[in-house]
Amino acid sequence: MDPRPIGVFDSGLGGLTALRELRRLLPGEELIYFGDTGRVPYGGKGREIIQHYARQDVAFLRSFDPKAIIIACGTVSANALTELSAENDLPIFGVVGPAAQAAAGATRSGKVGVIATAASIRSGAYEREIARLDPSLTVFPQACPLFVPLVENGRFRPGDQVVELVAEEYLAPLRHAGVDTLVLGCTHYPLLRDVVGKVMGGNVTLIDTGAACAAAAVQCLEEQGLLARRETGSCRYFVSDSPQDFARLAGIFLGEEAQGSVERIEIEKY
Amino acid sequence: MDPRPIGVFDSGLGGLTALRELRRLLPGEELIYFGDTGRVPYGGKGREIIQHYARQDVAFLRSFDPKAIIIACGTVSANALTELSAENDLPIFGVVGPAAQAAAGATRSGKVGVIATAASIRSGAYEREIARLDPSLTVFPQACPLFVPLVENGRFRPGDQVVELVAEEYLAPLRHAGVDTLVLGCTHYPLLRDVVGKVMGGNVTLIDTGAACAAAAVQCLEEQGLLARRETGSCRYFVSDSPQDFARLAGIFLGEEAQGSVERIEIEKY
Numbered sequence: 383m384d385p386r387p388i389g390v391f392d393s394g395l396g397g398l399t400a401l402r403e404l405r406r407l408l409p410g411e412e413l414i415y416f417g418d419t420g421r422v423p424y425g426g427k428g429r430e431i432i433q434h435y436a437r438q439d440v441a442f443l444r445s446f447d448p449k450a451i452i453i454a455c456g457t458v459s460a461n462a463l464t465e466l467s468a469e470n471d472l473p474i475f476g477v478v479g480p481a482a483q484a485a486a487g488a489t490r491s492g493k494v495g496v497i498a499t500a501a502s503i504r505s506g507a508y509e510r511e512i513a514r515l516d517p518s519l520t521v522f523p524q525a526c527p528l529f530v531p532l533v534e535n536g537r538f539r540p541g542d543q544v545v546e547l548v549a550e551e552y553l554a555p556l557r558h559a560g561v562d563t564l565v566l567g568c569t570h571y572p573l574l575r576d577v578v579g580k581v582m583g584g585n586v587t588l589i590d591t592g593a594a595c596a597a598a599a600v601q602c603l604e605e606q607g608l609l610a611r612r613e614t615g616s617c618r619y620f621v622s623d624s625p626q627d628f629a630r631l632a633g634i635f636l637g638e639e640a641q642g643s644v645e646r647i648e649i650e651k652y
Numbered sequence: 653m654d655p656r657p658i659g660v661f662d663s664g665l666g667g668l669t670a671l672r673e674l675r676r677l678l679p680g681e682e683l684i685y686f687g688d689t690g691r692v693p694y695g696g697k698g699r700e701i702i703q704h705y706a707r708q709d710v711a712f713l714r715s716f717d718p719k720a721i722i723i724a725c726g727t728v729s730a731n732a733l734t735e736l737s738a739e740n741d742l743p744i745f746g747v748v749g750p751a752a753q754a755a756a757g758a759t760r761s762g763k764v765g766v767i768a769t770a771a772s773i774r775s776g777a778y779e780r781e782i783a784r785l786d787p788s789l790t791v792f793p794q795a796c797p798l799f800v801p802l803v804e805n806g807r808f809r810p811g812d813q814v815v816e817l818v819a820e821e822y823l824a825p826l827r828h829a830g831v832d833t834l835v836l837g838c839t840h841y842p843l844l845r846d847v848v849g850k851v852m853g854g855n856v857t858l859i860d861t862g863a864a865c866a867a868a869a870v871q872c873l874e875e876q877g878l879l880a881r882r883e884t885g886s887c888r889y890f891v892s893d894s895p896q897d898f899a900r901l902a903g904i905f906l907g908e909e910a911q912g913s914v915e916r917i918e919i920e921k922y
């Protein structure tokens with residue numbers, strides 16, 4: 383039993399889709415969420431700067447003495463998990479491994495699609511991890527650089543012509559390749575589930591990376607006896623841009639109004 | 653006569669459209685360009701964080717002892733010019749004033765449209781400046797939050813279905829309002845000139861903020877005897893993300909390959 387908090391971070395607010403799942407699975411935990419809204423998005427940036435930002439994000443969360451940290455961000459998981467794990471003496475969970483495992487378990491045709499940010503796809507992390515789990519699988523990676531700006535502008539609902547047109551374009555190669563499983567490799571993408579599902583068709587299994595990561599982290603913490611086992615938990619939110627903008631957007635990702643305090647911090651000091 | 657360099661900065665690479673014009677007008681000057689590619693875009697962020705970043709951008713450029721600084725960024729000009737001018741004892745030029753002047757001079761119908769980032773439109777800076785110049789003019793502001801991500805992903809050419817659909821949507825209210833002059837209030841937007849022109853029709857005058865700002869700055873420096881009057885100038889580029897990505901994108905904005913060195917700096921140290 384460990385009463386310390388669990389730290390969760392993302393380049394922005396997409397990671398709240400993972401936090402939501404974590405709260406559902408672990409209602410008694412104390413969660414600290416940091417969204418780097420002042421420097422969002424990470425997905426179009428270079429590997430070196432992503433690692434630099436991720437180190438600051440982890441350093442900030444470590445100021446709360448957490449028992450574990452969850453990288454609720456596909457881009458950071460794909461570009462910095464190895465380094466962060468080597469540099470920190472506490473469990474750090476990324477989204478790539480759990481999502482790869484879920485995809486390898488779900489596919490029947492052996493053809494798995496991965497959609498993610500440009501930086502995630504360029505890293506090759508999803509392909510490597512899926513190949514490690516089952517070398518017989520074929521992975522079809524597709525960068526979707528406009529998906530994050532579209533979601534952050536509230537453009538993710540079926541019927542929105544722009545997002546449907548962009549999804550058609552990005553997903554056409556994967557549909558033609560005949561993938562039966564598709565990893566939504568960015569924590570913003572669960573909001574696009576309906577649009578993506580409509581384009582890919584009902585027979586394609588969509589893997590939610592945030593949910594897969596939350597489930598894997600919970601299992602691991604349980605095995606190590608690190609859960610708090612409280613009746614009621616809590617959540618505190620920190621951002622690097624204005625808390626007002628957070629409040630406006632957070633509900634979209636959480637599916638409900640954010641409960642708990644929201645504070646702005648200066649992340650570049652960490 | 654003043655041999656010192658001129659500093660130019662933007663949240664990213666859009667400001668290169670202004671730099672290009674500056675080099676055309678002042679081939680003998682030494683220009684220092686900083687693009688904050690590690691934190692781009694600014695246009696969706698809050699005023700406070702935009703001012704914080706802009707102060708760091710100016711502090712970095714001041715390390716070269718410049719004779720003047722040009723804010724080649726609509727979002728920073730609209731949200732931080734007053735503060736930066738008050739805090740610095742050298743001429744600082746923004747894009748809002750010159751663009752407003754050009755628009756006020758061009759309109760015949762008295763109806764002026766302004767398209768810009770969400771942060772620029774929210775600031776009301778273009779409206780205030782145009783009203784100050786001529787209170788009889790009516791301004792129609794329109795935030796276009798997807799334009800910057802589209803341009804940064806190379807999606808700005810006529811025939812690109814996505815950018816044409818987005819432009820149709822954003823510009824419809826301005827077309828219906830009957831504006832005869834439209835301020836392209838972000839230095840990324842000159843690349844969208846053909847797409848915007850196609851939607852608005854040939855009778856609408858498009859104002860390029862970067863070019864208007866460059867022209868105004870040159871006139872002012874000339875009047876104050878601050879030009880260098882060299883035969884051949886130079887340009888040095890600095891970015892906060894990888895120089896490789898800069899090289900790939902810069903040509904789009906400059907209309908030619910970038911000549912001159914490119915270095916990465918750690919902007920958060922300033």
